[in-house]
Amino acid sequence: MHAAPVCSAIPEAVLIAGPTASGKSALAMALAEKTGGVIVNADSMQVYADLRIITARPSQEEEARCTHRLFGHVDADSDYSVGRWTTDAAEVLAAIRAAGRLPIFVGGTGLYFRALTQGLAPVPPIPEEVRARIRLEAEADTAQVLHARLATRDPLTAFGLRPTDRQRILRALEVVEATGKPLAEWQAQAGAPLLDGGTSLRVVLEMDRDQLRARIDSRFQDMLRAGALDEVAVLMGRDLPPERTILKAHGVPALMRHLRGELDLACAAQEGQADTRRYAKRQQTWFRHQMPDWERHAPDTALPALLARFA
Template sequence: MVLIAGPTASGKTGLAIERAQRSGGVIVNSDSMQVYDVLRVLTARPDAAEMAAAPHHLFGFVPPSQRFSTGAWLAAVREKLAGKLSDAPEIIFAGGTGLYFEALTQGLAEVPPVDPAIVRKVEATIAGLDADDRARLMAARDPAMAERLEVPDTQRVVRALSVLEATGRSLAAFLDAPQTPIVDPASAERIVLAPDRTRLRARIRQRFEAMMEGEAIEEVRALNALGLDQSLPAMKAIGVPEITAMLAGDRTREEVIEKASIATGQYAKRQETWFRNRMADWRRIDPLE
């Protein structure tokens, strides 16, 4: 097993393909946005030439109308490992979602599925609340989980309160149950790409400019034509709201590039923080050197 994590635009795809070609291995997507179809360009999924360069799995196989969880991804990985990937000489997990790698190497709590109607109800309840308000709500409703949330961001608060509403139990109770990992971290090669931040930001802007020159605008048109719930993860992908505003005449092309590049840089910073705090014992390399 080879695990390659890193912030967006850091070169994970290229390194994974290089490894797969050298070993005859296969690549498994470990990025929560690259699971969705329609948005190939905006989520930086491998292009046709890259997909043909080595066997790829779990890319673009989920419709954007679905909410795809870490648990669902882990179940898909288990299915692959029991089938097509069982004889691969090397299995390369590559992506930027830290929680996916944590689930692989530490296991994932078995949390019962939550009715989407409950999720929507909770989303409506916290809509308009700022971070302090969300923290107070969590402390009142679920103090055990409130202590675990360093930052009460909307996604984590919705998850915690939805589980509480659906099961009557704190998410903390499920998280504390014994968990079995798929990958033994001691026997896996674990790599975090840690490029120079200034160079990474330049790459992020250049890549988004190339996306705009490519099919990004057409992808957003196709996505919006589906008439999906705006709260779905695919609808919140960086670039989708910005390009949607441009198509409505509310934003210029340059404004889209500027805002999306800044948003992507902020996302990369959050990824880097996760890798630094939660994956401190992984080997770090600068792929841009």
Template sequence: MNAPKTIKTAIIVAGPTCSGKSALALDLARRFNGTIINADSMQVYRDLRILTARPDDADEAAAPHRLYGVLDAAVPGSVAWWRSEALREMEEAWAVGRIPILCGGTGMYLRALTDGLVEVPDPGDAARTEARGLAEEIGPEALHARLTEVDPETASGLRPNDTQRISRAWEVWTGTGHGLAWWRSQPGLPPAPCRFVSVQLDPEREGLRRAIDFRFGQMLEAGALEEVSSLLERGLDPVLPAMRAHGVPELTAVLRGEESIEEAQKSAVLSIGRYTRRQATWFRHHALGKEGDAMISLRRYTHYAQDSESHYEKIENFISERVDAVAVSS
């Protein structure tokens, strides 16, 4: 009989913005001796603690939190960068007997771990400069039309007003000679060397909308306008991801005297609501895991933090059955 070995296991807590992921991840970290690893593409920026609803000091004192506020707003994050950092943090957690808990709503980040990732070559500074220049000169819709002519497969998966992703697609096509869709079809980096147990939250629409509105009001009271003012003082490139975070364009309009604070809140809540619909649709169509992993999807409830008592026992039992019994014979 061979000696028992431990299967490396990680927990995923995923779902749309404002669905209560952070509260659930913290409860699970206390129960399963976990280290919470950020899987939200905006919460990596240290300049946006308020507007991205990063965990507060009390939460960070209750359980280890990693990859929150680690990038300057001037540095564009990427899925490849995040995957490398997340794997490093996961290994460090396992090394000290903790379970990594990946918490966030950026599906492409999470799938880079569960399914692997194709590495796209650096298109070069010239291609980046051209893409940004065109996006500013002719606008995202016109650039999307050009992309459709040369790389229709990639263009078909992009919204015509998504400046950041259209610029990225154009620079990759220009700088590498192949489109993003082509690169993504090539062999790439393997999935993370572990088993995943995933919890995907999917609240009902009206309850989520109320939660978004309430949270944005809290952000304003906590100093979100001042946070955006400090960010604008840096004079950063407006196409950087941090400059396009939810709430930043709307509060920028307030600071420029173009909108009232009430109008900005209404616009931001509507924008975040549309984004959460896209997130929810994505998660419904993309299982976070591979064969042998486990997943539970909780749907049609108001909000985890509000309904935690009725839902936590179900989630805990589901995870306990899979995490507490990880010792097997090799």
């Protein structure tokens, strides 16, 4: 299941990636309790304060068991970017190192891990007026139309994006409009990484597809029993702009449709489960192609393998 170790000395950091519902958080908690480490969030939805349940953020009881950073520190009325996460992660990492503790990055957002280990493209901030204009002009267009438009201005970036990935397509259009340079060119100028992959323990959790699908479906029902619907109702009450990232968290659009009377709860749950399963499949594809040199472990055998590296 696992590849050859990528570092022989005691790791300076541990990076735990994996698809949603694969047991990453439980593994990070167990490792932190054994090593005195600090868990740092590397999931783009768990940064938001408004949705603890539906994003599977650690509970208050879990956060009390060991130190957590970059969880729930962003308001829903913000679009949190990989650039902002990298800045925040650099500050947290410096503090953890100064305290002599082990940083344990855990999450399912591949772009965060890539920025952490490979550096981030130095894209200048996009002026708000440019962002607003691009998004206003795009309101009447489908993602596929926007993708075709991007292909004429930044074909390399367009080639690497799914034609349905509206948010990233818009981001690429904003960059080329504001800077006059395609996003692909900026990404080729990545800065220094925050961590040296050769001295970090990098792990991807893998499990049987049918087992993962069953865990995703079961966890979604657990979320509903824990109050996810009420959580989404409160978020709807904020009347946020429809383009806000948090409104696209997996399961949220379906539950919002139920709250608007467009779906019964059973259908909304099925839609949310299916959306989450599709996301897990995309994550697995990313990890397979973008992280080929990371160790692979099954969730139930990962902890002993990781602890052996600290013996």
